[in-house]
Amino acid sequence: MDATPQPLISVVMATYNGEKYLSEQLDSLLAQTYPNMEIVICDDASTDGTSLLLASYAAIHSNIRVYHNKENLGYIRNFERAITLSSGSLIALCDQDDFWEPEKLSAQYEALGDADLVYCDADICDENLNTGTQTISSISNCLSYNSCLQQAVFCRIYGNTMLFKKSMLQGALPFPTILPHDWWIAFLASCKAGIVFNNQVLVKYRQHDQNLIGAATGTSRKENTAADSENAIDDVRKRMQLFYETCPTEKTFEKKALQLINQSYQDFSLKNNLARVRYFFKYRQWLLAVKKRSALRNWLFCLKMFVKIK
Numbered sequence: 001m002d003a004t005p006q007p008l009i010s011v012v013m014a015t016y017n018g019e020k021y022l023s024e025q026l027d028s029l030l031a032q033t034y035p036n037m038e039i040v041i042c043d044d045a046s047t048d049g050t051s052l053l054l055a056s057y058a059a060i061h062s063n064i065r066v067y068h069n070k071e072n073l074g075y076i077r078n079f080e081r082a083i084t085l086s087s088g089s090l091i092a093l094c095d096q097d098d099f100w101e102p103e104k105l106s107a108q109y110e111a112l113g114d115a116d117l118v119y120c121d122a123d124i125c126d127e128n129l130n131t132g133t134q135t136i137s138s139i140s141n142c143l144s145y146n147s148c149l150q151q152a153v154f155c156r157i158y159g160n161t162m163l164f165k166k167s168m169l170q171g172a173l174p175f176p177t178i179l180p181h182d183w184w185i186a187f188l189a190s191c192k193a194g195i196v197f198n199n200q201v202l203v204k205y206r207q208h209d210q211n212l213i214g215a216a217t218g219t220s221r222k223e224n225t226a227a228d229s230e231n232a233i234d235d236v237r238k239r240m241q242l243f244y245e246t247c248p249t250e251k252t253f254e255k256k257a258l259q260l261i262n263q264s265y266q267d268f269s270l271k272n273n274l275a276r277v278r279y280f281f282k283y284r285q286w287l288l289a290v291k292k293r294s295a296l297r298n299w300l301f302c303l304k305m306f307v308k309i310k
Contacts, residue, residue, distance in 0.1 A: 010088030018096035034105035149286035
């Protein structure tokens with residue numbers, strides 16, 4: 001009797017003016033040991049040689065499908081479109097400028113089990129893929145997560161390290177634009193069957209001056225420059241409201257905690273400031289789970305919530 005065939009994994013890539021590093025990434029995808037894979041690429045109206053390069057690969061490799069947006073959608077909408085065009089029951093998000101080890105998909109498929117999402121460790125590299133001493137796990141607590149409180153304030157699960165079940169996204173599209181798409185996906189997984197960490201280093205995460213998201217901070221350049229603006233504060237409030245509304249009612253502990261925190265985010269009144277500090281102290285074991293900090297620094301962070309929201 002033949003063994004049960006492994007499910008189709010859709011490697012979903014969003015490109016935009018990525019000609020410089022794209023060939024290395026595509027070659028690493030084509031070298032994957034996982035036997036049942038398609039590569040779905042949406043190009044976001046690139047103006048460099050990205051489109052021609054993608055066409056040359058698609059002409060040779062039948063498992064590569066390329067789509068071109070008529071206008072620039074931005075990276076969140078571009079990833080969303082690529083996912084909707086994919087056929088696999090499992091999705092692996094892929095950036096245009098990294099490098100995957102040959103066993104990435106095979107190892108992640110084996111590690112996924114009954115969870116909704118698995119993520120791996122990654123080397124943080126320079127623009128030439130030279131590795132130093134830093135990995136994602138060296139700067140963040142990389143754990144398996146089963147509480148959405150653990151993803152409500154910080155997320156250090158990057159899209160390029162993920163493999164997740166496509167069924168998890170049912171009812172969760174379109175992606176909200178008030179937070180990165182990979183954060184939204186991680187939060188959804190933590191609300192459902194949970195997240196598993198595979199401690200193998202399976203990605204070379206390239207850092208260069210065109211990164212939209214930086215591995216060291218997990219924030220986009222746009223977020224950094226707008227951190228003190230009213231729009232940024234409004235987005236944080238909307239994010240917490242979204243998380244509270246999304247959390248299933250059967251997760252009574254998380255639902256109540258998110259309700260209280262959400263209420264304290266509404267304004268900077270003395271009442272809410274004091275309540276916010278209280279709730280961060282009470283739930284810090286979960287809210288700060290991803291942060292690699294001493295107990296003292298976690299306490300100081302909770303105190304800072306008197307004058308800010310995160």
